[in-house]
Amino acid sequence: MSQQSFIVSGVPWFDDRGRTVNAHGGCIVEENGLYYLFGEYKTDEENRFAGFSCYSSPDLAHWTFRRIVLPQQKDGLMGPGRIGERVKVMRCPTTGQYVMFMHSDDLGYYDPHICYAVCDTIDGDYEFRGPLTFHGESVHRWDLGVFQDDDGTGYLLVHEGDIYRLSDDYLSVAEQVGEGIALGGEAPAVAKLGGRYWMLFSGKTSWDCNDNYCLSAPTMRGPWTYQGLFAPEGSMTCNSQTLYVLPVRTAHGEIAMYMGDRWSFPHQASAATYVWQQLSVDHGRLRLAEYQPSWSPISGKAEPFEGRHVDVGFWSDKAGESVSIPFHGSRVALTGKADQWGSYARVGIRGAGMSEESAMVVDPIFVSWYAKSPDAGYRYVSPELPEDDYVLTVTVTGEVPQWTDKSGQRFGSVGSMVDVDEAIVAQ
Incomplete structure (x- = not known):
């Protein structure tokens, strides 16, 4: 499915x-x-x-x-x-x-x-x-x-x-x-x-x-x-x-x-x-x-992302720290908690056994773990891929996403945390 x-x-x-x-x-x-x-x-x-x-x-x-x-x-x-x-x-x-x-x-x-x-x-x-x-x-x-x-x-x-x-x-x-x-x-x-x-x-x-x-x-x-x-x-x-x-x-x-x-x-x-x-x-x-x-927009009913659940338990606010998750399948999702202490990670996927950036099958993108109202759920869902062996990598940026409006009022995060609970791997 x-x-x-x-x-x-x-x-x-x-x-x-x-x-x-x-x-x-x-x-x-x-x-x-x-x-x-x-x-x-x-x-x-x-x-x-x-x-x-x-x-x-x-x-x-x-x-x-x-x-x-x-x-x-x-x-x-x-x-x-x-x-x-x-x-x-x-x-x-x-x-x-x-x-x-x-x-x-x-x-x-x-x-x-x-x-x-x-x-x-x-x-x-x-x-x-x-x-x-x-x-x-x-x-x-x-x-x-x-x-x-x-x-x-x-x-x-x-x-x-x-x-x-x-x-x-x-x-x-x-x-x-x-x-x-x-x-x-x-x-x-x-x-x-x-x-x-x-x-x-x-x-x-x-x-x-x-x-x-x-x-x-x-x-x-x-x-x-x-x-x-x-x-x-x-x-x-x-x-x-x-x-x-x-x-x-x-x-x-x-x-x-x-x-x-x-x-x-x-x-x-x-x-x-x-x-x-x-x-x-x-x-x-x-x-x-x-x-x-x-x-599903076809049925109008709730449908979960189905697959094999892999515990990750990664939690860090240190720039450059990362976790790599090897998997065999055609798609992968990440779950975790987003809140007011959250920040950005760079998330990308490469072929297993390959480390060169030219071997990336999904280029790294910024993914946010910031949420004004705390939310535990999906943080990333990859595109569909040919079934194969891959490695997904999550790297903490250390950036604190905050800004001010034109009146000078401050908005955004108060931290740089990235919290990955588990990966869900679909065949």
Whole structure:
């Protein structure tokens, strides 16, 4: 049984090239039997716009890299020295065009614009058009979401809870239909469930996570009612920040899939991960009631990573210390505890009996053991490999992942610990 058929939250995912799926802050568009994942193509070195990526999948588990659909521009709002975030794509029903929305900013986050690009094909080269306008003026906002209603009406959602109805061609704002419904909120997303509209928000804690919350309304124009937290209090929304809600058809009916980002500053390219979980409406309240570390999008049911369990018991905060785990199989997972003392390790796989870096079959990537809310579970799941003899190596970096926001407030870890409990080897 292939574990790659399952969604495993909080671990790096690998695409058809064996590289980490690098598509954060984005969305999914379903078309012609494929799911298209758009996101920020991050680097492990610095926070800057390097492009927006697109991946496709038939099952939300096997991901194929399509291309960088919008690269860094030569100059201007999406040029060098700029931020590019929160990419969202919708197909406009009146024109057939795909319209991409994004947050552009300077590196200090003092020059926000909502911008857009267009393309005739879902995974083609998008043409950057510049800032989105409302009454002829640029929309100077940052964290954004989008929502397409059943009748094709498109909405732009921004921080603080402002809601804008887009024009029929999605290329400008027609009117503002909501204002300040979530003061202090960011990362908005909307789902339509149980005959009501639900808007999800995160608090503002920089790259760190927090307990996200939601509001509901009978229409997108409101009135919006605060409904409190939708995940268990103290879980920090499963250590993630709300991103998008996707309807998914399973063998047991349609579910609403919460999509969240588990950011990992500064190593966002390989160590930032995804938290995809099921939402439901229970007694009139939106709930992410039970965290499923691994589940099947086909059945909608929880499925563990199955294999032979190997005790590792490695625990260290000393830079350069490592543990090597020989195994015979086609895939391997690591479990361990992540908490506020956690840090980064470099994790890679080489062929057994080979020590040269050129013999690596899975290049070392940064993997995070930091979690604001303590979590014991999967930390790493390798890509599928030909069944053979391998050695997995975990090396402590000694780096303390911490940062400050532009107000000077400190966030992140207080240590450099890496804790590996066991390896699970699949044949």
